[in-house]
Amino acid sequence: MHRALPLMVTIALLAPIPAPAQDSAAGAQVKRGEYLVSIAGCHDCHTPWMMGSAGPEPDMKRALSGHPQDLAISAPATLSAPWNGAMNPTSTAWSGPWGVSFSANLTSDPETGVLRDFTEQQFIQTIRTGRHQGQGRQILPPMPWPAYANMTDDDLKAVFAYLRQVPPVKNKVPDPLPSKP
Amino acid sequence: MAKVIVTTPLLRSVQGRCSAVIGTMLVLSFVLFTNVPAIPQPATAIPPSTLQETGLYADPDTLQVDPAHLAFAPQYPLWSDGAAKRRWISLPPGTAIDGSDPEAWVFPVGTRFWKEFSFNGQRVETRYLERKADGQWLYAAYAWSADGREAQLVSPRGKRGAYPLAGGRSHVIPGVADCKACHQGGPSEVLGFGTLQLSPERDPGAPHAELRPAPDVDLRYLVDRGLLVGLPKALLDAPPRIAAATATERAALGYMHANCGHCHNERGSLQSIALFLRHNAETSNEPALASTVGQPVRKPAPGQSPDAVLRVDPGHPDRSGVMQRISSRYPALQMPPLGTELIDDEAVRLLERWIAEKGASIQQASAHEGR
Numbered sequence: 001m002h003r004a005l006p007l008m009v010t011i012a013l014l015a016p017i018p019a020p021a022q023d024s025a026a027g028a029q030v031k032r033g034e035y036l037v038s039i040a041g042c043h044d045c046h047t048p049w050m051m052g053s054a055g056p057e058p059d060m061k062r063a064l065s066g067h068p069q070d071l072a073i074s075a076p077a078t079l080s081a082p083w084n085g086a087m088n089p090t091s092t093a094w095s096g097p098w099g100v101s102f103s104a105n106l107t108s109d110p111e112t113g114v115l116r117d118f119t120e121q122q123f124i125q126t127i128r129t130g131r132h133q134g135q136g137r138q139i140l141p142p143m144p145w146p147a148y149a150n151m152t153d154d155d156l157k158a159v160f161a162y163l164r165q166v167p168p169v170k171n172k173v174p175d176p177l178p179s180k181p
Numbered sequence: 182m183a184k185v186i187v188t189t190p191l192l193r194s195v196q197g198r199c200s201a202v203i204g205t206m207l208v209l210s211f212v213l214f215t216n217v218p219a220i221p222q223p224a225t226a227i228p229p230s231t232l233q234e235t236g237l238y239a240d241p242d243t244l245q246v247d248p249a250h251l252a253f254a255p256q257y258p259l260w261s262d263g264a265a266k267r268r269w270i271s272l273p274p275g276t277a278i279d280g281s282d283p284e285a286w287v288f289p290v291g292t293r294f295w296k297e298f299s300f301n302g303q304r305v306e307t308r309y310l311e312r313k314a315d316g317q318w319l320y321a322a323y324a325w326s327a328d329g330r331e332a333q334l335v336s337p338r339g340k341r342g343a344y345p346l347a348g349g350r351s352h353v354i355p356g357v358a359d360c361k362a363c364h365q366g367g368p369s370e371v372l373g374f375g376t377l378q379l380s381p382e383r384d385p386g387a388p389h390a391e392l393r394p395a396p397d398v399d400l401r402y403l404v405d406r407g408l409l410v411g412l413p414k415a416l417l418d419a420p421p422r423i424a425a426a427t428a429t430e431r432a433a434l435g436y437m438h439a440n441c442g443h444c445h446n447e448r449g450s451l452q453s454i455a456l457f458l459r460h461n462a463e464t465s466n467e468p469a470l471a472s473t474v475g476q477p478v479r480k481p482a483p484g485q486s487p488d489a490v491l492r493v494d495p496g497h498p499d500r501s502g503v504m505q506r507i508s509s510r511y512p513a514l515q516m517p518p519l520g521t522e523l524i525d526d527e528a529v530r531l532l533e534r535w536i537a538e539k540g541a542s543i544q545q546a547s548a549h550e551g552r
Contacts, residue, residue, distance in 0.1 A: 117454070
């Protein structure tokens with residue numbers, strides 16, 4: 001037995017320490033959230049697009065950081081019939097009869113991330129009701145919250161968990177612009 | 182990459198249609214690429230297709246309300262663009278409301294509420310709440326026909342253009358999500374039928390106070406008839422009223438209790454922003470004072486003036502955040518954010534007066550201390 005002891009100790013030291021079940025579950029939830037964000041088209045509007053070698057693509061260095069603050073837009077698009085809406089090249093500003101909406105910064109930046117004041121419950125309610133923090137002003141087009149409102153609580157929790165740990169990007173998204181009088 | 186598809190002329194209808202198109206693409210993506218179950222929400226009961234089927238009327242031909250229902254009027258009505266309202270409650274025979282928690286009455290299964298909205302004498306909509314066997318509340322709204330003879334169930338998405346209002350606006354019958362945004366924002370899903378609203382000690386200065394239907398359904402009435410049990414006796418001995426320094430302040434806080442407190446309270450999901458405008462019958466102080474007067478605006482809303490650094494700046498209504506919010510109907514700035522299209526001018530005047538008087542009283546107190 002005493003001969004085997006050093007070997008057992010060595011094995012014990014080298015063996016991977018199993019992660020606590022809680023951490024594992026949290027990690028799985030974040031992975032699930034990442035997956036959902038990737039298939040639900042969140043990057044289509046919340047990540048600025050740029051022209052890549054194969055055409056437009058999301059700039060993942062600024063993933064989910066919303067409309068770039070240095071990209072000033074001061075008025076809705078001027079359109080002629082039959083067109084009624086437009087978007088800018090980064091796919092983060094959208095003009096229509098409601099005015100101009102700018103996609104939100106969903107990163108974990110403590111100063112400019114829109115979710116910094118959201119609880120998990122508020123995030124779920126926001127998606128369910130289409131209202132800021134679940135009870136406030138309307139979320140503007142083209143955010144497809146009516147589709148996401150059909151997600152399960154578990155899925156929305158996973159999305160929220162993922163967004164909370166997305167690398168912060170300091171980017172103060174401008175306020176929406178009203179429609180032309 | 183999502184593309185803009187916007188074809189309709191109005192903001193909210195645009196949002197719905199655009200979102201629906203994009204949403205459809207996204208839902209298809211879900212179906213094609215994942216095995217995630219598509220139906221996440223518990224099945225909800227389907228409301229009756231007509232108002233008549235909810236049991237409001239004893240005689241649908243004459244629209245005579247069933248006399249078994251109790252008509253009531255809260256002392257601080259919710260502003261709904263000047264709509265005249267009638268309200269009724271029906272409790273199943275032999276049941277009672279549990280008032281043990283004065284801030285969150287528990288209503289028996291089968292409880293029904295109706296609220297009728299009229300403009301210029303014309304019925305426009307009747308909203309309906311019913312507590313189902315699973316404990317959930319069923320939400321529905323019924324739109325009246327132009328001849329005022331019948332009311333049909335409105336889509337869960339609501340209905341715009343229900344009645345023309347001033348300034349080219351129109352009354353909106355809210356969708357179920359909007360109903361829940363307010364009704365599920367605090368300790369009880371029932372608003373307007375609670376301890377303060379039914380206090381026998383009514384506020385003579387309450388804005389838009391309504392005539393009380395007979396019999397006068399208040400706390401004493403309900404308790405005496407065994408319809409409300411468990412209410413702390415102290416609330417009957419000393420009926421609840423807002424603790425305020427002046428009549429103006431009492432009315433102002435009462436208005437905010439009814440129009441803002443369903444979301445801005447200490448128990449709901451917005452408690453983290455620490456704006457508590459709901460009166461609490463069991464505390465002697467008013468959270469609305471502590472959380473507004475001299476308190477900083479935490480995050481200015483889009484369109485808010487930068488000089489509004491305080492929620493209530495005593496003596497300066499014009500630079501008080503609360504005033505800027507209730508004086509606006511710009512969608513990103515207005516308060517309340519839903520259920521109203523027109524500014525409540527009477528409330529604006531009341532709150533302006535309150536904030537002005539608050540400044541004067543603070544000045545007087547300072548001068549007195551300085552002597």
